[in-house]
Amino acid sequence: MAWADGYLWIGQCYGARIHKVDATTGEVVKTLTSDRFVTGVTCVDGQLWHAAAGDDKPAELRRLGADGTPEEVLSVPVAMIAGSRPPATAASGAPGSGKIAPGPTQVRRLKLPP
Template sequence: GKTQRSIDVAAHAGTTFDGQHLFQLAEDRIQKIDPKTGRVLATIPAPGGGGDSGLTWAEGTLWVGQYRDRKIYQIDPQTGAILRTIESNRFVTGVTWIDGELWHGTWEGDESDLRRVDPRTGEVLERLEMPPGVGVSGLESDGGDLFFCGGGRSGKVRTVRRPKRGSATGRGSEIPVDSTRK
């Protein structure tokens, strides 16, 4: 499509919207931006100090992925205070919420997956494995049943359909994704 408008602000590895303001990761900080004027209204520290890898809004708070330290932080959007830390056993490459569920992308070596995790405990509830060699370098949802995954060096964005709730996959499932739409 055609660019309708752009906002000239520093940007790094994540953008989210709370319904009124944009929030943008910019190296070691998160900027709160007025989308009408493009003006930065406030800045809080990013929990990863520049190593952050994804940003989403849910439950009135910001959720930030941290790549190398393999963590997801829930933070107060006013102060930047860390409210909760979730550990992962793989590099965190993106975070998103969909229908009250926290999902994050991983990528390590030749393996990548999308994971639904319990936001209170960090327990992995569901995994969608990508085919070998398909990396996930960012994650967003359409608010419905689709995930959009950045493809790293491939320059592609892949679409992955979320499994239907109540299907045979159930809780704790691992689902290989053998085809992705390009």
């Protein structure tokens, strides 16, 4: 779950959805879909990111456009990520540093077709 600009963004793991909820009314104002399990969501500098996992592929961190289309994908060499944090903090080992999994990790940017 993430908070941004008066809205809660709630990931629905097995439903592969992300819901934008008006924090004042509790109304779901938008629902985005994913092709993989949604294991975490976060908002960074006005951008929505979600952790994606499942289907025996490496986990990913995805920056989404307003329509839910991935605009940037970071491949993470682990099977599952639970929760997500800004990708810029995803490599150190100190507690609270944003480390994604035990041991060293490498994040690789993937180019998406236009």
